[in-house]
Amino acid sequence: MPAHHHRRRTALVPALTAVAGLVALALAGSAHATYPGHNGPIAFYSDTDAGAQIFTVRPNGHHLRQITHVAGDAVRPDWSPNGRRIAFELDTADTGSVAIMNADGSDLVVLPPVPGGFEGDPSFTPDGTRIVFERFVPDTNDDAIWRMKVDGSDRHRIGSGPAGATDPNVSPDGRALSFVSFNGVDFGQALAVSGIDGSRQLRLTPFSFDVGAKQDWAPDGRHVAFTRDADRPNPGDSANIATIRPDGTDLRFLTHYQGGEVNGFVGSYSPDGRWITFRLEDHGQFGLYKMHLDGTHLRPILGLSDFAPRFIDWGARTRHGGDEPGGSDEDNGDRQDDESDR
Numbered sequence: 001m002p003a004h005h006h007r008r009r010t011a012l013v014p015a016l017t018a019v020a021g022l023v024a025l026a027l028a029g030s031a032h033a034t035y036p037g038h039n040g041p042i043a044f045y046s047d048t049d050a051g052a053q054i055f056t057v058r059p060n061g062h063h064l065r066q067i068t069h070v071a072g073d074a075v076r077p078d079w080s081p082n083g084r085r086i087a088f089e090l091d092t093a094d095t096g097s098v099a100i101m102n103a104d105g106s107d108l109v110v111l112p113p114v115p116g117g118f119e120g121d122p123s124f125t126p127d128g129t130r131i132v133f134e135r136f137v138p139d140t141n142d143d144a145i146w147r148m149k150v151d152g153s154d155r156h157r158i159g160s161g162p163a164g165a166t167d168p169n170v171s172p173d174g175r176a177l178s179f180v181s182f183n184g185v186d187f188g189q190a191l192a193v194s195g196i197d198g199s200r201q202l203r204l205t206p207f208s209f210d211v212g213a214k215q216d217w218a219p220d221g222r223h224v225a226f227t228r229d230a231d232r233p234n235p236g237d238s239a240n241i242a243t244i245r246p247d248g249t250d251l252r253f254l255t256h257y258q259g260g261e262v263n264g265f266v267g268s269y270s271p272d273g274r275w276i277t278f279r280l281e282d283h284g285q286f287g288l289y290k291m292h293l294d295g296t297h298l299r300p301i302l303g304l305s306d307f308a309p310r311f312i313d314w315g316a317r318t319r320h321g322g323d324e325p326g327g328s329d330e331d332n333g334d335r336q337d338d339e340s341d342r
Contacts, residue, residue: 035081035126035172036219037271037316041103042301043067043077043086044267044288044309054088055309056103057288059270061301067105074099078123079315086315087131089120096120098133100150103318111152119146121213125170132158132168132177145179145198159198161190167213170196172221176246180215183207187233191215191226193246204248212239214311216268218293221246225266225276228253232260239263241278243293254295267312277301277312288312 041056048066052073057064068074072092079086083103090099090110096118101108113119113135121134131150135157136143143164148155159165161181169178174196181192181203188207194200204224205211212230217223223243230239238257241264244250254276255264267277267288275290286308288301302309 034216034219034269034271034314035316036273037081037083039270039272039275040079040083040315040317042267042277042288042312042314043079044312045073045075045077045088046308046310052310054086054105057302059290059301059314061288064302067103068101068108069105070108076121076311078313079103080124081126081128081316083316083318085128087122087124089122091120098122098131098152100131103315111148114155121166121168123169124150126172126174132170134166134168136164143182145177158196159194159201161192163188165192167215169215169217169224171217171246172219176221178215178217178224178246180211180213181207187231189213189230191224191244193224202248204244204246205251212265214266216266216313218243218269219271219273223250225254225269227264227266230265232263236260239265239281241266241276241295252294254291254293265310267309268314270314271316275314277314279309279312280304281308 039059041058043056045052045054052075053066054068054074054077055066072090075089077086077088085100085102087100090097095113097110097113098119099110117135117137119133119135122131124131130147132147135146144160145158145165145168146155147158163184164182165179167180176193177196178193181190187210189211190207191204191211193202209228210231210233212227215224215226223245225243227239228242229237236259238260240253240255240257242253257263261283263281265279269276277290280287280289282304285304287304288309290301291298
């Protein structure tokens with residue numbers, strides 16, 4: 001399996017490790033575009049006694065809920081543009097598959113992978129009709145980005161990096177694709193973009209940036225947020241969050257942690273484009289935080305504890321009310337929360 005998979009999957013899926021012969025290395029956190037809208041719930045996965053499971057929480061930190069109870073590991077959630085569904089990767093002892101469920105965890109459907117491959121890291125297209133995802137075929141060592149309809153049909157290979165690719169995200173206008181590209185060297189991970197069909201590939205960062213397998217487009221499509229030194233390859237390295245334009249200009253670091261004990265791993269932009277959410281790691285504890293686009297106004301959503309939110313994705317608020325994760329019963333409190341941070 002490609003070198004990046006040795007780092008990416010084994011910390012989550014011991015059973016899959018035995019199947020595919022992976023070796024463990026720390027997970028950096030991992031793909032998906034935030035589409036414009038009103039701020040709804042935040043999804044992420046975290047380890048439990050029953051494996052990795054997906055949780056949601058409101059932007060003000062209220063109503064933390066575990067919404068999957070699957071056998072195996074439910075990881076890498078991605079909200080649909082309308083905030084009504086979540087796609088995620090389901091890893092079992094036999095394979096990795098793309099799964100889709102409602103925002104409350106109901107009506108879970110697993111899309112069977114084509115035999116002979118491991119599939120995961122899904123992300124919706126802006127119109128919600130298709131999914132881009134990563135597919136790895138052990139027999140040919142092909143690790144590439146693919147696309148398919150939400151029912152699993154009409155599959156097409158889009159492209160790859162020199163030694164594989166992961167974390168595909170479609171730009172809000174549907175014209176471009178961002179992903180993490182690998183060069184086959186340990187910690188050789190770069191942020192790259194291409195046309196939606198895989199053409200005109202452009203590497204935005206050096207491979208030496210060790211970009212984490214979770215990056216996200218701003219809702220206006222003008223920047224992509226990512227994590228540098230995600231695997232902390234050198235003693236004293238800390239992971240830090242940066243943004244860059246999709247043409248490779250205007251690189252800006254939003255966090256400046258040092259020493260290795262404090263790290264920031266990017267999650268996603270808020271649908272309203274005012275915030276970036278991320279995982280803060282501080283001396284062995286973890287928190288779900290948000291900050292403004294310039295790195296200021298740091299705010300906890302879930303404060304530091306032993307509970308580690310990973311692969312954080314901020315969804316849009318749905319139009320209908322009720323007690324669903326994006327329902328209108330949360331609106332007043334969250335709006336007041338946002339207003340106080342302006």
